[in-house]
Amino acid sequence: MISEVIGEKAGIINQEIKKLLSVKEPEGLYSATRHYLKAGGKRLRPVITLIAAEALGEDSRKVLPAGIAIETIHNFTLIHDDIMDEDEMRRGVRTVHTLYGIPTAILAGDTLYAEAFDILASCEADPENVVRAVSSLARVCVEICEGQYMDMSFEERSDVSEEEYLEMVRKKTGVLIGISASIPAILFGEDKKVEKALWNYGIYSGIGFQIHDDLLDITGKERIGKDWGSDIVEGKKTLIVIKAFEQGVELETFGKGKASRGDLERDIKKLFDCGAVDYARKKARQYVEVAKSQLDVLPENEARTHLKELADYLIERDY
Amino acid sequence: MISEVIGEKAGIINQEIKKLLSVKEPEGLYSATRHYLKAGGKRLRPVITLIAAEALGEDSRKVLPAGIAIETIHNFTLIHDDIMDEDEMRRGVRTVHTLYGIPTAILAGDTLYAEAFDILASCEADPENVVRAVSSLARVCVEICEGQYMDMSFEERSDVSEEEYLEMVRKKTGVLIGISASIPAILFGEDKKVEKALWNYGIYSGIGFQIHDDLLDITGKERIGKDWGSDIVEGKKTLIVIKAFEQGVELETFGKGKASRGDLERDIKKLFDCGAVDYARKKARQYVEVAKSQLDVLPENEARTHLKELADYLIERDY
Numbered sequence: 001m002i003s004e005v006i007g008e009k010a011g012i013i014n015q016e017i018k019k020l021l022s023v024k025e026p027e028g029l030y031s032a033t034r035h036y037l038k039a040g041g042k043r044l045r046p047v048i049t050l051i052a053a054e055a056l057g058e059d060s061r062k063v064l065p066a067g068i069a070i071e072t073i074h075n076f077t078l079i080h081d082d083i084m085d086e087d088e089m090r091r092g093v094r095t096v097h098t099l100y101g102i103p104t105a106i107l108a109g110d111t112l113y114a115e116a117f118d119i120l121a122s123c124e125a126d127p128e129n130v131v132r133a134v135s136s137l138a139r140v141c142v143e144i145c146e147g148q149y150m151d152m153s154f155e156e157r158s159d160v161s162e163e164e165y166l167e168m169v170r171k172k173t174g175v176l177i178g179i180s181a182s183i184p185a186i187l188f189g190e191d192k193k194v195e196k197a198l199w200n201y202g203i204y205s206g207i208g209f210q211i212h213d214d215l216l217d218i219t220g221k222e223r224i225g226k227d228w229g230s231d232i233v234e235g236k237k238t239l240i241v242i243k244a245f246e247q248g249v250e251l252e253t254f255g256k257g258k259a260s261r262g263d264l265e266r267d268i269k270k271l272f273d274c275g276a277v278d279y280a281r282k283k284a285r286q287y288v289e290v291a292k293s294q295l296d297v298l299p300e301n302e303a304r305t306h307l308k309e310l311a312d313y314l315i316e317r318d319y
Numbered sequence: 320m321i322s323e324v325i326g327e328k329a330g331i332i333n334q335e336i337k338k339l340l341s342v343k344e345p346e347g348l349y350s351a352t353r354h355y356l357k358a359g360g361k362r363l364r365p366v367i368t369l370i371a372a373e374a375l376g377e378d379s380r381k382v383l384p385a386g387i388a389i390e391t392i393h394n395f396t397l398i399h400d401d402i403m404d405e406d407e408m409r410r411g412v413r414t415v416h417t418l419y420g421i422p423t424a425i426l427a428g429d430t431l432y433a434e435a436f437d438i439l440a441s442c443e444a445d446p447e448n449v450v451r452a453v454s455s456l457a458r459v460c461v462e463i464c465e466g467q468y469m470d471m472s473f474e475e476r477s478d479v480s481e482e483e484y485l486e487m488v489r490k491k492t493g494v495l496i497g498i499s500a501s502i503p504a505i506l507f508g509e510d511k512k513v514e515k516a517l518w519n520y521g522i523y524s525g526i527g528f529q530i531h532d533d534l535l536d537i538t539g540k541e542r543i544g545k546d547w548g549s550d551i552v553e554g555k556k557t558l559i560v561i562k563a564f565e566q567g568v569e570l571e572t573f574g575k576g577k578a579s580r581g582d583l584e585r586d587i588k589k590l591f592d593c594g595a596v597d598y599a600r601k602k603a604r605q606y607v608e609v610a611k612s613q614l615d616v617l618p619e620n621e622a623r624t625h626l627k628e629l630a631d632y633l634i635e636r637d638y
Contacts, residue, residue, distance in 0.1 A: 029468040080429060084422035103403035103471055106425060107464045110399060113429070114460030117436050121454035127446035134453050135440035141433030145426045149348040152422055 002309035009050045009060075010043040016068050020119055032100040032108035036075050039091040045180040046071045048310065052198055053184035054303035055295070062124060066133060066183045069120035073137065074176060076112035077144055079105055084152065085234075113141075125187040133186045140175045147171025154237040155255075158245070165239055170203060173210040178202035181307070197294045204291035205311045211284040212315040214238035218268045219277065229264045233257060239283060243276035284315045321628035328369045328379075329362040335387050339438055351419040351427040355394050358410040364499040365390045367629065371517055372503035373622035374614070381443060385452060385502045388439035392456065393495060395431035396463055398424055403471065404553075432460075444506040452505045459494045466490025473556040474574075477564070484558055489522060492529040497521035500626070516613045523610035524630045530603040531634040533557035537587050538596065548583045552576060558602060562595035603634045 017037055023030040046067030050060040081087075082095040083105055089095060097105035120137060123130050150168040154160045181202035185195035217231040218240065231238055235255025244251070251267045253259035259267075271277050292308045336356055342349040365386025369379040400406075401414040402424055408414065416424035439456060442449050469487040473479045500521035504514035536550040537559065550557055554574025563570070570586040572578035578586075590596050611627045 026465060026468050026472065028472065029465060080425050084425060102421075104468070106399050106403060107468055109429075110432070111461055111464040113432055114457045114464065116457075118454050118457035118461070121450050121457065127450045131440050131446045131449045131453075134450075135437050138433045138435075138437035138440065142430055142437070145430040145433065146345060146348060149345050149423070149426055153345065153347065 002306060002313050005051070005306050006042065006044070006047050006310070006313070009047040012050070012064070013043045013046045013067060013071065016064055017071070020065075020068055021072065021115065028100070029104065029107060029111065032079075032096050032104050033111045035093070035096050035099065035108070036078055036091060037071075039093045041071075041091060043071055044310075044314070045074055045177060048177065048180040048202065048307070049183055051303050051306050051310065052181045053188075055298055055301060055307055056184055056188060056190060056194070057299065057301070058184060058188050060184075063184045063187055065119050065123045066187060067180070069116040069137065070176065070180050070183070072112050072116035072119060073141060073144075076109040076116065077148070077176075079109040079112070081148060084148070123187055126189060129187050129189050133183055136183070136186060137179055140179045143171040143175045147173070147175075151237075155235055157237075160237045160242055162239065162242055162246075165237060165242055166207065169207050169210045174203040174206035177206035177209065181205075193297060197297045201291045201294040201307065201311070204287045204294065205314055208284045208287035208291065208311070209314040211239050211280050211287065212317070214240055215277065215280055215284065216318070218271060229253075229259070229268060232264065232267060233259050238280075240271055240276045240280045243279050244271050244274050247274050247276075249274050249276070288312060288315050321625060321632050324370070324625050325361065325363070325366050325629070325632070328366040331369070331383070332362045332365045332386060332390065335383055336390070339384070339387055340391065340434065347419070348423065348426060348430065351415050351423050352430045354412070354415050354418065354427070355397055355410060356390075358412045360390075360410060362390055363629075363633070364393055364496060367496065367499040367521065367626070368502055370622050370625050370629065371500045372507075374617050374620060374626055375503055375507060375509060375513070376618065376620070377503060377507050379503075382503045382506055384438050384442045385506060386499070388435040388456065389495065389499050389502070391431050391435035391438060392460060392463075395428040395435065396467070396495075398428040398431070400467060403467070442506055445508060448506050448508050452502055455502070455505055456498055459498045462490040462494045466492070466494075470556075474554055476556075479556045479561055481558065481561055481565075484556060484561055485526065488526050488529045493522040493525035496525035496528065500524075512616060516616045520610045520613040520626065520630070523606045523613065524633055527603040527606035527610065527630070528633040530558050530599050530606065531636075533559055534596065534599055534603065535637070537590060548572075548578070548587060551583065551586060552578050557599075559590055559595045559599045562598050563590050563593050566593050566595075568593050568595070607631060607634050 021034060021037060023034055049063050049067035049070060053060040053063045078090060079096045082090055083097045083102055087095050088098050096108055100108070117134060120134055121130060123133065147168050151172055154168065178199045179202065182195050182199040185198050214231060218229055232251060233253050233256055249270050251270065253263050253267050288311045291311045295304055295307055298304050340353060340356060342353055368382050368386035368389060372379040372382045397409060398415045401409055402416045402421055406414050407417050415427055436453065439453055440449060442452065466487050470491055473487065497518045498521065501514050501518040504517050533550060537548055551570060552572050552575055568589050570589065572582050572586050607630045610630045614623055614626055617623050
């Protein structure tokens with residue numbers, strides 16, 4: 001079962017996080033910095049890094065710092081995004097800025113950002129490859145910022161196209177999963193073709209993952225720390241909504257800030273009826289299939305199978 | 320004249336900034352990102368980097384990306400600090416968050432942060448040394464965050480000691496100047512002793528620089544984009560104020576948010592009368608002298624003299 005593989009790797013990662021990202025002085029800053037890391041999370045990105053290393057026939061321990069660096073970057077983006085989006089809950093706990101205030105939350109993110117690059121630089125690999133990994137991760141971070149900016153700017157627009165949405169999601173979610181999968185290839189100095197295949201695997205999986213995440217907002221059960229239908233009342237331009245708008249569907253609760261359960265249910269029924277939900281489901285599946293097909297250039301082994309299963313898992317999870 | 324040397328180097332740096340940090344798409348994000356870089360600034364940190372390379376007998380062009388990376392980090396900290404401190408003016412222009420909003424300002428800082436590491440990774444030096452430079456800059460960034468956190472937490476305390484102030488200033492201002500001076504030694508693989516001397520030169524100069532900056536707030540002429548005595552009305556725990564408080568001086572306008580010119584002048588007179596201003600001036604001078612003495616392990620040459628003159632310049636400027 002892929003969930004067992006994930007759980008086992010996550011255990012290794014959590015131990016390393018405890019070691020590398022402890023709470024230091026000043027305690028007020030570091031407890032904010034570690035808040036989400038302690039609250040849990042599946043560690044999917046570093047899990048992908050470890051499995052990708054194994055798929056290349058390498059010892060996954062060697063890329064553990066790279067995986068932690070990526071998880072650290074992920075956590076920094078969560079803290080800053082929550083400030084920007086004014087979100088109050090995350091992973092079942094209150095968001096960093098609601099607990100510690102915006103100034104400390106900004107600093108907590110900034111601290112993690114720097115720690116990530118320090119940890120990545122500690123990777124025991126050919127220094128030339130470490131430099132390439134640093135540069136690649138830095139470029140990924142730039143793209144994440146661009147993606148978040150696009151996402152925010154979409155809120156003020158009513159004409160966001162599917163193409164624009166996909167570009168936004170590629171940047172906001174795809175590239176960090178892309179680097180998670182390809183950083184072992186960079187660090188071990190693998191062939192460019194292999195690096196590119198793993199990068200694309202991550203990008204396409206990431207896009208599928210994000211579309212699925214959008215779907216969960218309306219099809220999922222109650223989600224920890226996030227309300228059902230919250231993307232709709234917050235006016236988020238998800239693929240589902242973009243598709244529905246293309247067909248002239250009107251949503252009464254869209255971007256209203258809050259809505260009654262009844263009104264929300266009526267809007268969500270419209271999204272199902274017009275085929276937008278099915279369309280998004282199909283798209284998520286297509287992206288994951290393309291992601292998996294990228295791996296065919298890699299040697300056939302158990303880890304490669306796990307990567308494929310993990311991509312499926314990303315769009316099958318129901319929370 | 321050292322100011323001419325600074326001006327000449329700043330010209331080279333500005334050209335490179337234009338090249339490496341252009342405005343791209345999404346334009347709304349990148350114009351926020353480049354806002355302070357375009358507004359000017361003396362580029363003191365990268366100027367130090369270039370001169371330090373020359374003091375080591377090396378071609379300063381080779382460390383230009385490292386200097387730009389440090390200036391980029393400096394600019395990122397300005398954007399985020401201005402949000403935290405709720406400042407409205409900087410370098411004679413409106414602050415990024417007042418012009419573009421807090422979410423975009425957070426992202427602008429985050430973008431610069433990543434660009435800095437990408438630029439640093441592009442340095443043409445032995446990759447092993449580049450990795451060390453990345454790691455050193457990352458650790459510096461962590462300390463800057465800690466320093467800013469200390470500075471913020473001092474605002475809620477009345478018992479900040481001189482020792483704590485100096486530790487805060489070392490982190491908030493010293494370490495970035497420390498890395499500015501020492502990064503050429505890291506990149507060229509110089510002896511640890513030389514690297515340490517340049518690091519200490521930067522740390523001590525930086526502390527002197529910050530004490531002088533605090534002095535300018537009350538002794539300087541009107542400063543562009545910052546009001547006379549603003550540190551006092553904002554309740555900043557500067558060395559001057561700490562010294563005055565130690566002697567039981569009471570300041571009526573301290574931390575009051577705003578004050579009449581007359582009340583402010585009366586408080587500032589108290590700071591002069593109790594000897595706190597003189598004490599701070601003496602301390603700034605002492606730090607700069609210690610900074611200069613560090614350089615004695617370096618070979619005697621013109622650039623070394625320039626570094627010493629630059630340290631003097633840091634506490635003699637009147638704006």
